[in-house]
Amino acid sequence: MITVDDVAFLRSRHGLKALENASALALTSDSLIADVADLRRRYGDRASALAEVVRSRRRAVGRLREPERWLLTDLSLQQATTAVVAAHRAAEIARRFGGAVVHDVTCSVGAELVELADTGGIGAVIGSDLDPVRLAMAAHNVTGVTLLRADALTPTSTADVLIADPARRSSGGSRTFRPDDFSPPLLDVLTTYAGRPIVVKSAPGLDYQTLRARFGFDGQVQLTSLDGGVREACLWTELDDGVSQRATVLRVVDGRLRVEEVTDLESDDVPVGPAGQWIIDPDGAIVRAGLVRHWAARHGLWQLDPKIAYLTGGTVPPGERGFAVLAQLPLKEKVLRRELAARDCGSLEILVRGVDVDPDQLRKRLRLKGSAPFALVLTRIGARGVAFLCEPGWRRPA
Structure with missing residues (x-):
């Protein structure tokens, strides 16, 4: 397990050079034992942290921008929002809440923060997390933001807009789909910040109809896909021009992002008939x-x-x-x-x-x-x- 001291080492000049050297190793399932032994001879107890970060960087290719510069772990990468999706959300926040101070209350290693910080029209960005290791990694990964150590269910700022991404994986990496099993629980997040604009990421299989019927959620539900795979359901407590249901289809075509959005304000008057061409x-x-x-x-x-x-x-x-x-x-x-x-x-x-x-x-x-x-x-x-x-x-x- 990576510690705060490990992160401090990895951020140092010596640690960055060690990461460069570790990245030259295969670190595959077949070579991992021998490669870690090699790293241990050269860097002692830092060997496992070096291997974890390098292997996670490789898995982050296509998911995070410039993954070769990130400090992260496999579990934090599994929980991280893909850069294209995070950037689209950041642009949407800037459009809806121009000049707002935005606080990510579950910032982890900073996948959302980096896109918020790079988006024009956002006033300032705050990130907080209870995990000191992930906060230390976020301090390396993102510049120009304020970082705090805080529980997501303890309000710590007067930010105009809040973002939360409750963990939907156990410590062993398996997925959980029950909102009560999220960390923190979904309803606790919504209750804690009731009355304030908040954007909550959730699993794409979220039963939002039950959320509306049983728990009174009256905001907007946005389903987002990327290149054909549904990535998330996003809950916005603030409606946008009366839209309550929204689908966002993102596709990267020839290096350019194509976006199509559909809302429940559009006509749904279509016939039923035999197959066409x-x-x-x-x-x-x-x-x-x-x-x-x-x-x-x-x-x-x-x-x-x-x-x-x-x-x-x-x-x-x-x-x-x-x-x-x-x-x-x-x-x-x-x-x-x-x-x-x-x-x-x-x-x-x-x-x-x-x-x-x-x-x-x-x-x-x-x-x-x-x-x-x-x-x-x-x-x-x-x-x-x-x-x-x-x-x-x-x-x-x-």
């Missing part, structure tokens, strides 16, 4: 935010079934992936096997919504022996299971 599976943030119909209305799509998230239409929205429909078939394995064999199918992507089918098991049972690639979209229309045989997925340029 394309089937589109909406981004997970849109699905989890309950905004499938709103997004469909925006792009002129319609639903195959009013309770299923698959959409269909004559075009694929910019930047999205669609499946060109070749045939609609009954959801019967004999029929599917015969059709796929006739088309010389050798590889098959299978998408499933609304029916109880294991794609991997089905693929094995279909006994594909050909060479052509296809996609199979399995779903339900009313009470009837259906299969759409499609060309391989195609992404329309943004």
Whole structure:
């Protein structure tokens, strides 16, 4: 376990050189024992800390900006917000609360702080955490912010806006999805700062409907995805122009960030009808935010079934992936096997919504022996299971 003394060493000139030397080692699972022994001969008791930081930096590539300069641990990295998501949130805070003093009450090693500090339109940035080791690391990772040691449930500033990211992993790294098991508990955070603008990160699987119905949360719920993976549900106690549900879809395309946002203020008037030329599976943030119909209305799509998230239409929205429909078939394995064999199918992507089918098991049972690639979209229309045989997925340029 890394200590405050370890961090002080790592921040020193000698420690920075030691990190540089350690970064030249493989430090893989196969070489770790020998590499740590080498570090121990050269740096004594600091060897484990050096190995932990270097290995964590390598895992942080693509997640944090300039990961080679960070001090962090594996667990703090698992809990850290990806830089693209944190930067987008910081810009949103600046837009909503221009000139505000922002206090991250669970700042850890500073993943949110560094983006807040680099965003124009924010007055000042404060970070606090109960863990002295993480605070010491944050002092190295972020400049131009005020750092305090404090419990997140003990208000320590009069900041205009607060941010909290309760830990959703145990000390062993396993995830927890119950708000009462967050550290600190989600409802305790909301209660502690009741009446003040606060932004609380949570798990993407958060049951926000129960949060609203049982606990009276009346703010905005924002679901955010990055490159197709849903990263978080974010609770804003302050509404923005009356929006209560919001989906933010972030994609990095050719080095540039593409952002699409959908809200519950948009029309959700879409028809239900037979499959068009394309089937589109909406981004997970849109699905989890309950905004499938709103997004469909925006792009002129319609639903195959009013309770299923698959959409269909004559075009694929910019930047999205669609499946060109070749045939609609009954959801019967004999029929599917015969059709796929006739088309010389050798590889098959299978998408499933609304029916109880294991794609991997089905693929094995279909006994594909050909060479052509296809996609199979399995779903339900009313009470009837259906299969759409499609060309391989195609992404329309943004």
